Amino acid sequence: MNTKDIFNFLKPKNELENQGEFAENHPYIPEELWIKCPVCKNVILSSDLMDNHKVCPKCNYHFRIAARQRIEMTVDEGTFVEMDEHMTSTNIIDFPDYTRKLKNAKINSGENESVITGTAKIGGNTTVIAVMNSQFMMGSMGTVTGEKITRAFEYATKHRLPVIIFTVSGGARMQEGILSLMQMAKTSGAVKLHSDAGLLYITVLTDPTTGGVTASFAMEGDIILSEPHALIGFAGPRVIEQTIRQKLPKDFQSAEFLLEKGFVDAVVERKDMKQTLSRLLELHSETIIEEDGETKEGEEK
Amino acid sequence: MSAYDCVTAARANDRPTSIDYITRIFGDSFFELHGDRRFADDKAVVGGIAQLNGKPVTVIGLEKGRNLKERMNRNFGSAHPEGYRKALRLMKQAEKFRRPVICFVDTAGAYCGIGAEERGQGQAIAENLMEMMTLQTPILSIFIGEGGSGGALALAVSDEIWMLENAIYSVISPEGCASILWKDSSKTAEASECLKLTSQDLFKLGVIERIIREPKDVDSKLFDSLKNLIAETLDKKMAIEPDKLVEARYNRFRKY
Numbered sequence: 008m009n010t011k012d013i014f015n016f017l018k019p020k021n022e023l024e025n026q027g028e029f030a031e032n033h034p035y036i037p038e039e040l041w042i043k044c045p046v047c048k049n050v051i052l053s054s055d056l057m058d059n060h061k062v063c064p065k066c067n068y069h070f071r072i073a074a075r076q077r078i079e080m081t082v083d084e085g086t087f088v089e090m091d092e093h094m095t096s097t098n099i100i101d102f103p104d105y106t107r108k109l110k111n112a113k114i115n116s117g118e119n120e121s122v123i124t125g126t127a128k129i130g131g132n133t134t135v136i137a138v139m140n141s142q143f144m145m146g147s148m149g150t151v152t153g154e155k156i157t158r159a160f161e162y163a164t165k166h167r168l169p170v171i172i173f174t175v176s177g178g179a180r181m182q183e184g185i186l187s188l189m190q191m192a193k194t195s196g197a198v199k200l201h202s203d204a205g206l207l208y209i210t211v212l213t214d215p216t217t218g219g220v221t222a223s224f225a226m227e228g229d230i231i232l233s234e235p236h237a238l239i240g241f242a243g244p245r246v247i248e249q250t251i252r253q254k255l256p257k258d259f260q261s262a263e264f265l266l267e268k269g270f271v272d273a274v275v276e277r278k279d280m281k282q283t284l285s286r287l288l289e290l291h292s293e294t295i296i297e298e299d300g301e302t303k304e305g306e307e308k
Numbered sequence: 309m310s311a312y313d314c315v316t317a318a319r320a321n322d323r324p325t326s327i328d329y330i331t332r333i334f335g336d337s338f339f340e341l342h343g344d345r346r347f348a349d350d351k352a353v354v355g356g357i358a359q360l361n362g363k364p365v366t367v368i369g370l371e372k373g374r375n376l377k378e379r380m381n382r383n384f385g386s387a388h389p390e391g392y393r394k395a396l397r398l399m400k401q402a403e404k405f406r407r408p409v410i411c412f413v414d415t416a417g418a419y420c421g422i423g424a425e426e427r428g429q430g431q432a433i434a435e436n437l438m439e440m441m442t443l444q445t446p447i448l449s450i451f452i453g454e455g456g457s458g459g460a461l462a463l464a465v466s467d468e469i470w471m472l473e474n475a476i477y478s479v480i481s482p483e484g485c486a487s488i489l490w491k492d493s494s495k496t497a498e499a500s501e502c503l504k505l506t507s508q509d510l511f512k513l514g515v516i517e518r519i520i521r522e523p524k525d526v527d528s529k530l531f532d533s534l535k536n537l538i539a540e541t542l543d544k545k546m547a548i549e550p551d552k553l554v555e556a557r558y559n560r561f562r563k564y
C-alpha cells in the first residue's frame with residue numbers, strides 16, 4: 008500500500024459538520040510521524056498504526072478511515088469498479104452557505120459525495136459495495152448520496168448480487184431540507200425490492216452511524232455487523248442528554264451495547280472484516296454445483 | 309403568513325389533534341386497538357379500525373394530547389419504537405384484510421431518550437419505511453400539525469400525502485437548524501424560511517399531493533369536506549391492483 012496515497016485522504020478537517028457533534032476527539036490519522044491515541048493517550052508510530060489497519064495496537068481503538076482506504080482494505084486488489092463517480096450535489100433548495108460547504112467538502116475529502124459505490128470481489132465473491140465517507144460533511148445523506156445508494160441496490164437487484172454497505176453518518180443533510188429526508192424512504196424502498204428478490208444485504212456500522220442513516224438502510228441489513236466501539240444510534244448523545252437532562256452512561260450507544268440489546272449481529276475487528284465478509288458472501292453465493300463437481304457462478308436471471 | 313407563522317400555528321395547543329380528526333370523521337365507528345405485541349402500548353400513537361361510508365378502514369394517528377395531563381400521558385406525541393411497531397402491526401393487519409390505511413401525522417419527532425435507543429428507535433423507523441413501501445393496500449397520510457423528521461416519515465411512506473394549510477414537515481426543527489447554522493437557537497424565523505417546510509413549499513417541491521385549506525375557526529365544515537375527500541380518494545386507490553399501487557408508490561419516492 009502506498010502510504011503517500013493514503014495520507015492524501017487523511018488530512019484533519021475543520022469543516023466537519025454533523026452537525027458538529029461527532030467531529031471532536033476523533034482525529035483522523037494526521038501526517039505526523041507520531042500519533043497520540045485519543046483513547047489510551049499512548050504515542051504510536053504512524054507506520055505501526057498503518058500496519059495495524061489503523062487500529063491502536065495498545066487499546067484497540069479503531070481510528071476513522073477514509074472511504075477509499077476502506078475499499079482498498081476490504082476488496083480483492085484491483086477488482087473495484089466505481090459507479091456514478093461523477094454525481095455531485097447542488098444547492099437544490101438554495102440553502103444559505105451550502106454551496107460553499109459543498110465545495111469545501113469536496114476539497115477536504117477529495118470526493119464528489121459522501122458515499123462511494125461500485126462493484127468488487129471479496130475473497131473472489133462478486134458484490135456491490137457502498138462505503139460512506141465521514142470526511143464529506145460527516146457522511147450526511149443528501150439527494151445524491153441517496154441516489155447513489157438506490158442505484159447500487161437497483162443494479163444489485165437486476166444482476167442478482169449481494170450488497171455490502173459501510174455506514175458512517177451524522178444523518179440526513181439539513182441543507183437539502185425535506186428532500187434529504189425523502190432519501191430515507193427512497194433507499195429503504197430499494198433495499199426492500201432487493202430483499203424481496205431473495206438477495207443478501209450486509210451492513211457494517213462504523214463510528215459514528217446516527218440519525219436518518221440509522222433510521223433507514225443502516226438498520227435494514229439481513230446481517231448487521233459493527234466495528235468495535237463504534238457509536239450507533241438514532242439520536243446523537245448530546246441531543247439525548249439535552250432531552251432527558253442527565254448524563255448518559257459511558258458505553259451507551261456503543262457497538263457492544265447494541266449487540267447486547269439485540270440490534271447488531273456481531274462486532275467484528277477491522278483486521279477480521281474482509282475474511283468475515285468473504286465468509287458470509289460465500290455462505291449466500293448463488294453457486295450451482297455442476298455434475299462434474301466444478302462450480303460456476305449463478306447465472307443472471 | 310411567514311414560514312415561522314406556520315410553525316407557530318402548527319404547534320398551537322388549541323389545534324385539533326389526531327383524536328379530534330378521528331372522532332369527527334369516523335365517529336363511534338372507531339374501535340381502538342392497543343399495543344405492539346412486543347413491549348408495550350405507546351400512547352403517542354393511537355390506532356384502530358373504523359368505518360368510512362360503511363367501509364372498513366385502519367386509522368393510525370400520532371397523538372399529542374389535548375390538555376397538559378393528556379400531553380404528558382402521550383409524551384407530547386413523540387413516539388418510542390413500540391409506537392412505530394404498533395403502527396406497523398396495524399398496517400400489516402390492514403394489508404391482510406385489504407382495507408386502506410389512513411395516518412394522521414402530528415409530532416415534533418421520534419422521542420430521543422434512553423429507552424427509545426435501547427429498544428431500537430432507528431431500527432423501528434427503518435422497518436416501517438421498508439414495509440410501508442410494499443404494503444399491498446392503499447396508504448394515505450395527512451399532516452395535521454407538526455411533521456418532525458424521521459418520526460413523521462415513519463407514518464408517511466404513502467400513496468398520497470396531504471397537508472393542512474398550516475401544517476409543517478421538516479427534516480429538522482427550526483430551532484435545531486438555527487443552532488447548527490448560526491449557533492443561535494433563537495433564529496428560528498430565519499431557519500424556518502430556509503428549510504422550506506410549509507405546505508406551499510412542499511407542494512412546489514412535489515413532496516405532497518394536496519393542501520387542505522383551513523377555515524378561520526375550525527368547524528365541522530373542515531371535517532366534513534375532509535371526510536368526503538378521503539372516501540373519494542381511497543375508493544379510487546382501492547380500485548387499483550395492489551401490484552400497480554406498490555409500483556406507483558415506489559416511483560413516487562424514487563423521483564426524489
Ligand SMILES: [Zn+2]
Pocket residue numbers: 044045046047048049063064065066067068
Ligand atoms: Zn489507544
